Amino acid sequence: MMRLSTDEMARRVAQDIPDGAYVNLGIGMPTSVSNYVSDYKQVIYQSENGILGVGPAPEPDKIDPDLINAGKQYVTLLKGGCYFDNAESFAMMRGGHLDIAVLGAFQVSATGDLANWATNNDKFPPAVGGAMDLAVGAKQLFVLMRHTTKTGEPKILEQCEYPLTGAGVVKCIYTDLAVIDVTDEGLRVRELYGDNTLAEVQALTAAPLLPPL
Amino acid sequence: MINKICESLRAAVADIEDGSVVMIGGFGNSGIPMQLIEALRLHGARELTIISNNAGTAEEGIASLLRDRLVRKIVCSFPRSSGSIWFERLYEEGEIELELVPQGTLAERIRAAGAGLGGVYTLTGYGTRLADGKETKMINGKGYVLETAMPADVALIKADRADAWGNLVYNTAGRNFNPIMATAARTTIAEVKTIVGVGDLDPECIVTPGIFVDRVVAQEVQQHDAA
Numbered sequence: 001m002m003r004l005s006t007d008e009m010a011r012r013v014a015q016d017i018p019d020g021a022y023v024n025l026g027i028g029m030p031t032s033v034s035n036y037v038s039d040y041k042q043v044i045y046q047s048e049n050g051i052l053g054v055g056p057a058p059e060p061d062k063i064d065p066d067l068i069n070a071g072k073q074y075v076t077l078l079k080g081g082c083y084f085d086n087a088e089s090f091a092m093m094r095g096g097h098l099d100i101a102v103l104g105a106f107q108v109s110a111t112g113d114l115a116n117w118a119t120n121n122d123k124f125p126p127a128v129g130g131a132m133d134l135a136v137g138a139k140q141l142f143v144l145m146r147h148t149t150k151t152g153e154p155k156i157l158e159q160c161e162y163p164l165t166g167a168g169v170v171k172c173i174y175t176d177l178a179v180i181d182v183t184d185e186g187l188r189v190r191e192l193y194g195d196n197t198l199a200e201v202q203a204l205t206a207a208p209l210l211p212p213l
Numbered sequence: 214m215i216n217k218i219c220e221s222l223r224a225a226v227a228d229i230e231d232g233s234v235v236m237i238g239g240f241g242n243s244g245i246p247m248q249l250i251e252a253l254r255l256h257g258a259r260e261l262t263i264i265s266n267n268a269g270t271a272e273e274g275i276a277s278l279l280r281d282r283l284v285r286k287i288v289c290s291f292p293r294s295s296g297s298i299w300f301e302r303l304y305e306e307g308e309i310e311l312e313l314v315p316q317g318t319l320a321e322r323i324r325a326a327g328a329g330l331g332g333v334y335t336l337t338g339y340g341t342r343l344a345d346g347k348e349t350k351m352i353n354g355k356g357y358v359l360e361t362a363m364p365a366d367v368a369l370i371k372a373d374r375a376d377a378w379g380n381l382v383y384n385t386a387g388r389n390f391n392p393i394m395a396t397a398a399r400t401t402i403a404e405v406k407t408i409v410g411v412g413d414l415d416p417e418c419i420v421t422p423g424i425f426v427d428r429v430v431a432q433e434v435q436q437h438d439a440a
Contacts, residue, residue: 066244068241086390093317130290133337137317
């Protein structure tokens with residue numbers, strides 16, 4: 001089967017981000033989406049710690065230790081960008097002002113439930129950050145994740161086994177095998193990479209998949 | 214004469230009592246009052262409840278308070294950043310209580326406390342484990358969770374510049390939780406890089422009006438850049 005690399009997955013998501021969008025990228029894999037958004041588009045990135053207009057990493061001699069993104073990496077501010085406090089930052093999310101959030105996930109359900117903040121291991125402390133606020137607030141929520149766990153278990157399930165971040169919030173799932181839309185009819189495959197077949201992808205998915213339209 | 218300038222970091226935290234609820238501004242190491250935290254650690258108040266976005270990393274900041282076993286409970290959104298060894302150790306030993314709060318809800322509970330509200334209804338967390346046991350309400354067809362205001366005894370915050378009236382401006386993304394925490398504590402103490410004369414801050418650009426700030430203390434050594 002054809003499996004996209006992490007960079008290829010990020011590039012695929014970037015193609016679906018429209019010109020003029022206000023976008024929040026979650027920590028980890030989603031952060032690299034900004035590397036692949038075409039220069040012909042103007043996209044404004046929000047970082048939940050209080051930045052609109054996040055720019056690329058600074059030159060080593062231009063680091064401002066306070067100027068970091070949500071993943072705590074040093075960043076810069078684009079011309080026209082601004083800073084704000086956390087209450088205002090989350091008002092942007094919950095108030096429905098943010099067009100797209102791209103988040104990682106442990107599991108996604110057939111109805112677009114998202115689980116990405118806690119496992120069922122009580123010894124392992126949970127951490128939620130801004131994920132629940134983004135899940136309910138962004139106009140569209142994209143999930144970017146590998147199709148299966150490291151041990152090959154499906155991450156797309158009839159119902160999430162892990163505690164939910166939000167119910168019915170995911171609009172689209174970008175994996176290393178396919179692009180899948182969450183629709184009223186169910187999970188509909190929009191795109192299969194390479195020669196991947198619906199049957200092959202279905203075999204690695206624990207919820208029914210509808211064929212591409 | 215209003216003069217909120219405190220002579221030393223040590224004096225600024227000297228009256229913080231055992232069992233206090235202490236807000237600490239910052240997001241990771243951005244905009245965090247490292248020198249006030251170190252003064253608090255040396256002051257040695259115990260059984261503290263800390264409200265902050267993170268639980269500290271390595272041996273510095275909030276992690277040093279955990280290491281010295283001064284903290285009974287922590288309220289935060291993201292306790293396990295890479296390097297949060299002291300939080301992870303105490304959590305595994307059952308030596309610290311964690312109240313996990315979504316980041317936007319943390320901000321809004323703090324803001325509510327500072328604004329004299331009893332709480333807020335938020336969409337965030339509805340239908341999840343973090344809403345267990347909380348009052349919910351349907352408003353215009355959507356489910357909301359009642360999140361109550363979260364005040365503190367003391368807020369330790371970090372700003373870039375201040376004047377003797379306690380007016381504050383911040384540095385870039387170091388603003389984060391600092392302005393809202395300033396409003397929500399009985400005593401707000403600001404660590405600042407520079408103190409300027411009253412009237413020298415542009416009134417159009419003051420982020421935290423001095424009414425919210427009780428004490429201002431200048432950093433005693435220039436903080437070296439984390440780079």
